[in-house]
Every structure is written in C-alpha cells, then in structure tokens.
Amino acid sequence: MSEMVLNIISGIAYLILAPVIGGLLAGLDRKISARMQRRVGPPVLQPFYDFFKLWDKQPIAVNEAQRFYVFGFLLFVIISGLFFFTHGDILLVVFTLTMASVCFIVAAYSSNSPYSQVGAERELVQTMAYEPMLLLMALGFYLKCGSFSIDTILKAPSMNFIYMPGIFVGLSFILLIKFRKSPFDLSMSHEVHQELIRGVITEISGRTLAMIELAHWYENVFLLGFVYLFFAWSAPWSPALAVLMCLFTYFSDVLVDNCCSRVKWEQMLSSTWLVTLVAGFVNIMFLMYMR
Amino acid sequence: MSYIKKSPWLVHYDGSSCNGCDIEVLACLTPLYDVERFGIVNTGNPKHADIFLVTGGVNTQNLPVVKQIYEQMAEPKVVIAVGTCACSGGVFHDCYNMLGGMDKAIPVDVYVPGCAARPEAIIDGVVKGLAVLEEKQKALAVPVREKQALREKELEPEMAISKSQEAGK
Numbered sequence A: 001m002s003e004m005v006l007n008i009i010s011g012i013a014y015l016i017l018a019p020v021i022g023g024l025l026a027g028l029d030r031k032i033s034a035r036m037q038r039r040v041g042p043p044v045l046q047p048f049y050d051f052f053k054l055w056d057k058q059p060i061a062v063n064e065a066q067r068f069y070v071f072g073f074l075l076f077v078i079i080s081g082l083f084f085f086t087h088g089d090i091l092l093v094v095f096t097l098t099m100a101s102v103c104f105i106v107a108a109y110s111s112n113s114p115y116s117q118v119g120a121e122r123e124l125v126q127t128m129a130y131e132p133m134l135l136l137m138a139l140g141f142y143l144k145c146g147s148f149s150i151d152t153i154l155k156a157p158s159m160n161f162i163y164m165p166g167i168f169v170g171l172s173f174i175l176l177i178k179f180r181k182s183p184f185d186l187s188m189s190h191e192v193h194q195e196l197i198r199g200v201i202t203e204i205s206g207r208t209l210a211m212i213e214l215a216h217w218y219e220n221v222f223l224l225g226f227v228y229l230f231f232a233w234s235a236p237w238s239p240a241l242a243v244l245m246c247l248f249t250y251f252s253d254v255l256v257d258n259c260c261s262r263v264k265w266e267q268m269l270s271s272t273w274l275v276t277l278v279a280g281f282v283n284i285m286f287l288m289y290m291r
Numbered sequence B: 001m002s003y004i005k006k007s008p009w010l011v012h013y014d015g016s017s018c019n020g021c022d023i024e025v026l027a028c029l030t031p032l033y034d035v036e037r038f039g040i041v042n043t044g045n046p047k048h049a050d051i052f053l054v055t056g057g058v059n060t061q062n063l064p065v066v067k068q069i070y071e072q073m074a075e076p077k078v079v080i081a082v083g084t085c086a087c088s089g090g091v092f093h094d095c096y097n098m099l100g101g102m103d104k105a106i107p108v109d110v111y112v113p114g115c116a117a118r119p120e121a122i123i124d125g126v127v128k129g130l131a132v133l134e135e136k137q138k139a140l141a142v143p144v145r146e147k148q149a150l151r152e153k154e155l156e157p158e159m160a161i162s163k164s165q166e167a168g169k
Helices: A002-036 A046-056 A063-086 A090-109 A114-145 A150-154 A165-178 A197-202 A206-229 A236-257 A265-290 B020-027 B063-072 B084-088 B119-141 B143-168
Strands: B009-014 B040-045 B051-055 B079-081 B099-100 B109-114
Touching: A002 A046, A002 A063, A002 A236, A046 A114, A046 A206, A063 A150, A063 A206, A090 A114, A090 A150, A090 A197, A090 B079, A114 A150, A114 A165, A114 A265, A150 A206, A150 B099, A165 A206, A165 A236, A165 A265, A206 A236, A236 B051, B009 B020, B009 B063, B009 B119, B020 B051, B020 B079, B040 B109, B051 B063, B051 B084, B051 B119, B084 B109, B109 B119
Parallel strands: B009 B040, B009 B051, B051 B079, B079 B109
Antiparallel strands: none
C-alpha cells in the first residue's frame, strides 16, 4: 500500500518538477554551448523567459487542428512520463512515446507549407531510426531482470549496465536524435535561423510553440530516466551514481552537438540501425544465451 | 513582469542594401558582440519573431515581400530599420524603382542610421525597440472599451477648452 502512495507521489513530483528541471537543463545546455564557442551566452533561465513570452503572443494558426495535435503531443509525452515515474511497464512507456511522436508528425503535416511537410518527413525518418533501439532496450531489461516492470528493474540485485553495455551505447546514440542534437538534428534543431532543419515547427507559433517546448522538457527528463535505469540497482547509494551518469550523458550530448556537423538523413538512418544491430542485437544475444 | 523584453527573437530581411549592413547585423551574433546574452535569437521564421530587422530601402520588387513578412509576424511586433538606406533610401533614393526608406512600406518603430550601421548602434537600436515592444504589449493587454475611456480622459482638457470657447461665443 505504502509503495502505491510513493508511486503516486513520484508521479505528481514528475508533473510539477519535470518542466522545471527540463527548462534548467535546456538553459544550462545553451550556456555551456555558448562557453564552448567562447561566448557569454544567455542567462540560465532563458528557456523560461522564452516560454512565457511565447505564451503571451498573439495566437496564429494556419490550421486550427494543429493546436489539437500539438496538445496531443504534450499529453502523450506527459502520460508516458507518468507511466515511467509511477514505476509502470517500460513497454507501455515506449509505445506511448511513439503515440506522442505520431501526434507531432501529424501536427506538422496539417499545414500545406513545404517546409512543414519536409520537416514532418524528416521527423518520420528520425522516428524510424530510433524506435528499434527503444524496443531492444525494453527487451534487454526484460531479459536481464525478468520483468518489464520498472519497479523490478530498479530492485535488480546488480547494476544493469554491466550486463547491457551495448544497449547503453545504442541508447546514448539515439538520445542524440531525441534531444535534437547534431549530428542528428534534422527536423527540429536548436539552432535557429534555418528553414529546413526547423521545418516541423515552421507553421507553429505563439502558445502552440510554447506547448512544444514544454513537451520537449518533459520528454528530456524522462528520457534521462532511461539512463537512470541502467545505473540504479538495489544498493542504497546507487541513485546518486545514476543521477550523476544522467548529467554526464546530457553533458556529453552537448559536447557532441558542438563538435559535429549535421549528417544527411540516409547517413542518420543507416548509422543508427547499424549501431542498433551491432551493439544492441549482440547484447541481446548475449543476454539470451550466455546468461 | 513582461518577458518579451528578455527574449526578443528577430527576423532579418535584406531589402535592397549593399550587404554592408547585413554583415554588421551578423557580426552582432559573433562571440565579440554575442547578442544571445540578451536572449536575442536570429530566427529565419517571421512567425516566431518579435522584431523585424530590415536593411536596405524598399523598391517595387521587394515591397510585397516586406509587407508579407510584416503581416506574418504575431503581435506585439516591432520594426527596426538598420542603415541609412532603410531609414531614407540612402544613396539609392533617386533610382527609378526606389520607393524610399522602409517606412514607405511598413510602420517603422526605430531608425538606426549609419553607412554601414555599427554593431554597437544596431544593438542599441534593438534595445530601444524593446521599450517599444513592451509598450505595445501593454497596449494590447488593455481591452478596447478601456482604451476608449482612456482616450476620452486624455482629451478632457481639450474638450473643456473648446466648450468654454463655444460658451464665449
């Protein structure tokens, strides 16, 4: 009973704290990126300023349906995060996340702007690229811990990372796509002053754009939760290590973002599938037959 | 508390300038000037922008383009004319196809003269534009009926004078 109460509390904490943490991470990202480019950079709270500004802007929509789809995106991201933080089923989390990206893609397709259409296609290719790895990750956790339940995964007797390093490498690779970092920021880059690589949100402005930002913050926090699962086990001090590893993963993604140039979509698809096949699949084979 | 002053996103359009001002605008983004410290971001999308930064004058060919970019921007928005050409037409003002400065096409809020305008002057112009932006946001937040009441209140002394004049007649 008390476990259920704890789960509900962590769910509510996610609802309230995830946007704050996500926004701060985004602010730190911009600050660190600026320092890497020898600039001063914006204040750490800049993403929040942007968000509240966008919230107050005049609403313009080319297609009214767009707002509904974007709301669906936000809703499904929040729901999949809730499944995660209330220690639900990891497969359910992955599938609900897919629903969220479907909503986002449909939102981009709902306007006739060519940039928006190309952006939607690129987003679709990105989803194709990262989805197999997410499923392999869920499968890996099942093979290691004997259950899809996040509760059981967190109570594992030993560190999950030791048994699934290949899957971790694959996950870190596709996290670049999900965090929208170079070299895989094809559809919604953080870098502005670009038409094609911000295609998905070309026709989205004002409050709807603010909703996408919010969804992105929620998404980033629970994707780092996946990293957390690799480094948390029954040892009492392991959460500290896991949080540190989450921060390290985020920092290294920022570093990679600043070091790499953008690749073409074919290269993105082939490289992610190659990494998924080599690192992920070999690791799964090991878990199935060697253990 | 208005957040629009802390996160002005701008869209830059080159009308018919010689590119001198455009290079200076881009120089503002370099590590030396780094306008991102003020939260300024150079977007390529008028729908996301709060500030319309135009360089060069307006001619018959770019008139519809300028107007369209302006109309696509969401309120509140501010137009900043950068460089002598954008302010008055500059050296091109006598050309057969020129209409003149940017204010011949769209309402301009801040003029930044100079040939080419220095990055410091451009940043100063944008900061001046932020004050206008905040004022516009406040004006948009007031409902129409209250606006009329305010206007009548402002006109009250003049009305009283005209009434007394009428009474004097």
